[in-house]
Amino acid sequence: xxxxxxxxxKDQVGIIAGVCIKLAEYNVNVLDISQTVMQGYFTMMxxxxxxxxxxxxxxxxxxxxxxxxxxxLSIRLxxxxxxxxxxxx
Amino acid sequence: MLNQKDIFQTIxxxxxxxxxxRTITMGISLRDCAHPDVKTCCDQIYDKxxxxxxxxxxxxxxxxxxxxxxxxxxxxxxTPIALVAESCRTDSxxxxxxxxxxxxxxxxxxxxxxxxxxxxxxxxxxxxxxIESIPEALACTDRVCSSVNVGSTKAGINxxxxxxxxxxxxxxxxxxxxxxxxxxxxxxxxxxxxxDNPFMAGAFHGVGEPECVLNVGVSxxxxxxxxxxxxxxxxxxxxxxxxxxxxxxxxRMGQIVGNEASRRLGVPFGIVDLSLAPTPAVGDSVARxxxxxxxxxxxxxxxTAALAMLNDAVKKGGVxxxxxxxxxxxxxxxxxxxxxxxxxxxxxxxxxxxxxxMTCVCSVxxxxxxxxxxxxxxxxxxxxxDEAAIGMVxxxxxxxxxxxxxxxxxxxxxxxxxxxxxxxxMPVYGQSTVDFISRGGRxxxxxxxxxx
Numbered sequence: 001x002x003x004x005x006x007x008x009x010k011d012q013v014g015i016i017a018g019v020c021i022k023l024a025e026y027n028v029n030v031l032d033i034s035q036t037v038m039q040g041y042f043t044m045m046x047x048x049x050x051x052x053x054x055x056x057x058x059x060x061x062x063x064x065x066x067x068x069x070x071x072x073l074s075i076r077l078x079x080x081x082x083x084x085x086x087x088x089x
Numbered sequence: 090m091l092n093q094k095d096i097f098q099t100i101x102x103x104x105x106x107x108x109x110x111r112t113i114t115m116g117i118s119l120r121d122c123a124h125p126d127v128k129t130c131c132d133q134i135y136d137k138x139x140x141x142x143x144x145x146x147x148x149x150x151x152x153x154x155x156x157x158x159x160x161x162x163x164x165x166x167x168t169p170i171a172l173v174a175e176s177c178r179t180d181s182x183x184x185x186x187x188x189x190x191x192x193x194x195x196x197x198x199x200x201x202x203x204x205x206x207x208x209x210x211x212x213x214x215x216x217x218x219x220i221e222s223i224p225e226a227l228a229c230t231d232r233v234c235s236s237v238n239v240g241s242t243k244a245g246i247n248x249x250x251x252x253x254x255x256x257x258x259x260x261x262x263x264x265x266x267x268x269x270x271x272x273x274x275x276x277x278x279x280x281x282x283x284x285d286n287p288f289m290a291g292a293f294h295g296v297g298e299p300e301c302v303l304n305v306g307v308s309x310x311x312x313x314x315x316x317x318x319x320x321x322x323x324x325x326x327x328x329x330x331x332x333x334x335x336x337x338x339x340x341r342m343g344q345i346v347g348n349e350a351s352r353r354l355g356v357p358f359g360i361v362d363l364s365l366a367p368t369p370a371v372g373d374s375v376a377r378x379x380x381x382x383x384x385x386x387x388x389x390x391x392x393t394a395a396l397a398m399l400n401d402a403v404k405k406g407g408v409x410x411x412x413x414x415x416x417x418x419x420x421x422x423x424x425x426x427x428x429x430x431x432x433x434x435x436x437x438x439x440x441x442x443x444x445x446x447m448t449c450v451c452s453v454x455x456x457x458x459x460x461x462x463x464x465x466x467x468x469x470x471x472x473x474x475d476e477a478a479i480g481m482v483x484x485x486x487x488x489x490x491x492x493x494x495x496x497x498x499x500x501x502x503x504x505x506x507x508x509x510x511x512x513x514x515m516p517v518y519g520q521s522t523v524d525f526i527s528r529g530g531r532x533x534x535x536x537x538x539x540x541x
Binding site: 045085 | 091093095096097098099100150151152154155156157158338341342344345409
């Protein structure tokens with residue numbers, strides 16, 4: 001199963017590293033990353049594979065959110081299907 | 090492949106525009122719980138609800154986290170209790186309401202609907218007992234919702250029941266006078282009630298429904314409002330198209346959540362109710378959508394046309410997004426639960442008469458309206474009769490959820506709290522309808538009922 005990770009917040013050193021380390025900790029594989037910085041604001045979208053994740057998805061989403069809070073970032077991990085459903089007929 | 094714009098648009102809808110799944114409602118049949126002994130019957134009801142809905146709240150919360158979309162309410166609807174309790178040797182159905190309340194609290198749902206009777210053509214013994222138990226049942230429970238269907242296109246309007254419901258609403262208000270008549274906020278009088286409605290207070294599990302089913306109600310007035318801001322000044326064709334596209338997206342969200350919840354709970358998926366259900370929060374208002382179309386205030390001339398278009402476009406957009414659309418599906422206009430409606434009513438521009446006209450073209454009826462505490466039972470019955478007539482003739486659901494707030498007069502405010510919001514007390518005609526209501530009998534079904 002795939003999930004989408006989005007990260008938004010003020011740009012700082014080590015955002016991608018932090019997110020990737022956290023994901024690796026739970027055995028989540030990163031498939032794709034796209035990232036920009038607009039007017040000092042960091043925006044990243046990742047497609048990740050959570051099939052082999054070591055904790056349930058709901059818990060993983062909470063973990064990522066908390067990771068974000070500790071760095072003053074908004075980090076969301078959501079199942080990919082919801083975006084597919086909304087934007088594809 | 091998904092692009093970044095789509096993804097951030099979805100997140101924006103959820104975070105900034107109040108997009109949410111308004112409710113996942115589990116419908117549970119209680120028909121096998123009937124028993125002559127009240128206690129046995131209540132025990133069976135309690136056991137069945139707590140067993141069936143054991144995981145409802147937990148599954149709902151898991152899905153919320155995984156998809157990152159709020160599921161605001163988890164609820165239960167049950168077989169109309171008048172049917173389940175009818176064979177019991179008792180005169181009061183209050184213990185059944187208490188049982189439902191206890192079961193709701195045990196499984197953690199915030200409302201349970203189905204303290205109901207369907208009396209469009211007449212009352213059975215059980216129907217009458219249920220209706221007479223409503224005031225006390227709503228006063229001594231927290232989470233039980235009640236509804237009574239008094240009319241339908243097929244059957245006409247049961248004016249005896251209409252007369253009775255006026256008195257029941259007054260009694261319910263009196264018994265919950267300490268809370269501004271809060272009991273009345275949990276009581277709906279319907280014409281053409283639907284069997285698979287997931288929204289409270291009117292939800293019940295209809296007799297044609299399966300053993301257990303999961304229905305989903307989506308919402309998103311804020312998303313529609315925001316989308317319309319991008320088509321300012323454009324013709325109505327464009328407005329309708331924009332609403333349709335937005336409704337499609339919202340409904341798809343409901344469909345995927347419903348499918349997932351039904352799979353995990355091992356319960357068949359029933360319908361998506363694609364309704365625009367407002368909340369008192371700023372940015373989550375149906376009235377503001379109508380105003381965005383170019384009306385200075387909701388309730389002025391043009392409001393009915395705007396609402397008609399909105400209601401229709403929501404359905405058209407949603408219907409393709411779900412394999413089963415049902416429930417009430419349309420725009421709700423509950424006064425106390427809609428920040429824009431409250432403002433319009435408080436300014437005196439949105440009146441009961443205009444609301445009645447609006448109910449001809451939207452999904453429900455006179456909803457969450459506070460009227461003076463000295464409004465007579467007959468006047469309330471007459472209001473119900475008017476609404477039921479609109480539903481009957483137009484083959485649509487109409488409802489009345491009205492609060493004659495004890496001790497309150499026009500200009501006062503009634504506070505319900507939470508999602509129920511607050512409502513300004515609106516004026517009603519003081520002239521007598523006693524002779525009209527005391528006639529009783531049944532208004533015959535209209536010609537449009539003869540379709541065979």
